[in-house]
Amino acid sequence: MIELSDNWGIIGHEWAVDLLRRSIAANRLAHAYLIGGPEGVGKALLALRLAQALNCEGAGVDPCLRCRACRRIERGNHPDVRIAGMATQAAGAKAEDAARQKELKIDTVREWQRDVMLKPYEGRRRVFILHDAEKLNEAASNAMLKTLEEPPPYATLILVAHTAGSLLPTIVSRCQLLRLRPLPRAQVARALREKYNLTADDAELLAAWSGGRIGWVLRMVNAPDELAARQDQLAELLALTDQPLAARLRWAEERAKAYRAGDQTAVFETLDLWQSWWRDVLLTAAGCPQAVIHIDRRNDLAAAAAQYAIPDLHAFVSGISLAAQRLRDNVNPQLALEGVVLAMPERQLR
Ligand SMILES: [Zn+2]
DSSP states (O other): OOOOOSGGGOSSOHHHHHHHHHHHHTTOOOSEEEEEOSTTSSHHHHHHHHHHHHHOSSSSSSOOSOSHHHHHHHHTOOTTEEEESHHHHHHTSOHHHHHHOOSBOHHHHHHHHHHHTSOOSSSSSEEEEETTGGGBOHHHHHHHHHHHHSOOTTEEEEEEESOGGGSOHHHHTTSEEEEOOOOOHHHHHHHHHHTTOOOHHHHHHHHHHHTTOHHHHHHHHHOHHHHHHHHHHHHHHHHHTTSOHHHHHHHHHHHHHHHHTTOHHHHHHHHHHHHHHHHHHHHHHTTOGGGOSOGGGHHHHHHHHTTSOHHHHHHHHHHHHHHHHHHHTTOOHHHHHHHHHHTOOOOOOO
16 A cells, blocks of 8 residues: 655645556556646646656655755756757747747657667656647657657656647557646645645635646746736736727737747736636626636626626627637737737626
8 A cells, every 4th residue: 555645745636646656656657648737737747746756766656856866857957857848949949930939840759759769877767758749740749659659668758738639649549648627726725825824815816816727826926026917917908998999909919919929928828817807707797706716806896797798798708718719720919819809898888
């Protein structure tokens, strides 16, 4: 019987940690794992902890997080734990090319594959982590298949993907799938109170905002300025509602420029934030205020809910999702963002 660990220092996803611990204990690891789930849910940390568990200098199935191997893996400089993804691919490219890269290319996969064939230098196992696996283009996916089918016996491959849906089924079927889900709001709030000493109110608010994405929460805890920036950004987005069309279109143009310059994450986060607000207004208008995320702004939500028609709110919330999807599909960013500002709901006269 395996004794209980502290879940590898991971908040939530106990079932996944438990499954991996049992596999290590029984010496029945899969040769390839696919860790899927939304942005910031904890996929990268789980992949890292598995790499540490497989190479920790201590005994047992848990990474000690203190030995030389664990620390080097954490810092990203262990010779047997190789990490690739859009970030490493971009680091090897010229700046102007890097911003335009939208796929994982076959060269990135080939380089990874040559590396996979090498025996461990220091550790027990070679662990390969490929982030952004959903961005493998078709040629790169096909190149991957052979390695996924027959990796060398000393290697463990870990693919990390935001959505397993866009991966080739042949890739998914060769991996053991670990699908991480957003954590319950109460679990996030408890972790923030107990492990990060946040006050109950702050913990509740951050947990509500997080949508269960613990990675996002921890980024905010470590960068309080970002929280203030987020509040400012929301104020700016709400002010747009009362501005003339020309100003809204200018806003779309500026965001599109930022997007093209490589600031995609910020643009997606802006859309997320905006959508979270209007979803809350919609929930409030529809009589479900207990489900809102902006729990510190219930009065403002109620005021807004009284001013808009439910179908308009619904159309706008969907419109923001559609814009995010179009950006992911490489539609012209200005068109996608203009679509959002044109779909903004109008106040109803009462
Ligand atoms: Zn260790």
